[in-house]
Amino acid sequence: MTRREKIEELLKTDPTDVFLNYSYAMELAKLNEIDLARQFFQKVRDLDSNYVSAYFQEGQMLAAQAEPDAARQILQSGIEVARKIGDDHARGEMSDFLQSLS
Numbered sequence: 001m002t003r004r005e006k007i008e009e010l011l012k013t014d015p016t017d018v019f020l021n022y023s024y025a026m027e028l029a030k031l032n033e034i035d036l037a038r039q040f041f042q043k044v045r046d047l048d049s050n051y052v053s054a055y056f057q058e059g060q061m062l063a064a065q066a067e068p069d070a071a072r073q074i075l076q077s078g079i080e081v082a083r084k085i086g087d088d089h090a091r092g093e094m095s096d097f098l099q100s101l102s
Contacts, residue, residue, distance in 0.1 A: 018048045029061045052082045052090040068101050
């Protein structure tokens with residue numbers, strides 16, 4: 001059983017688990033299934049809008065796919081969330097990455 005299949009099985013038992021959805025989005029990104037990965041990153045944000053890693057990882061994925069405008073939009077949202085929740089480390093990483101896209 002592949003990692004993807006294992007995560008899919010776990011999601012069947014707990015489809016609202018934020019970490020499982022995040023793990024699935026990351027696995028899909030690794031498999032270059034970008035559209036589906038984006039859907040699951042969005043699901044993570046719907047389940048927990050403060051899950052800053054989802055913003056950063058989706059932004060990086062979009063930048064790697066030569067979609068800098070979409071990457072900037074996601075990163076800017078993530079920076080605002082990180083600022084709101086006081087996660088200075090994530091805010092700094094996303095800000096640095098955002099600047100590298102300019």
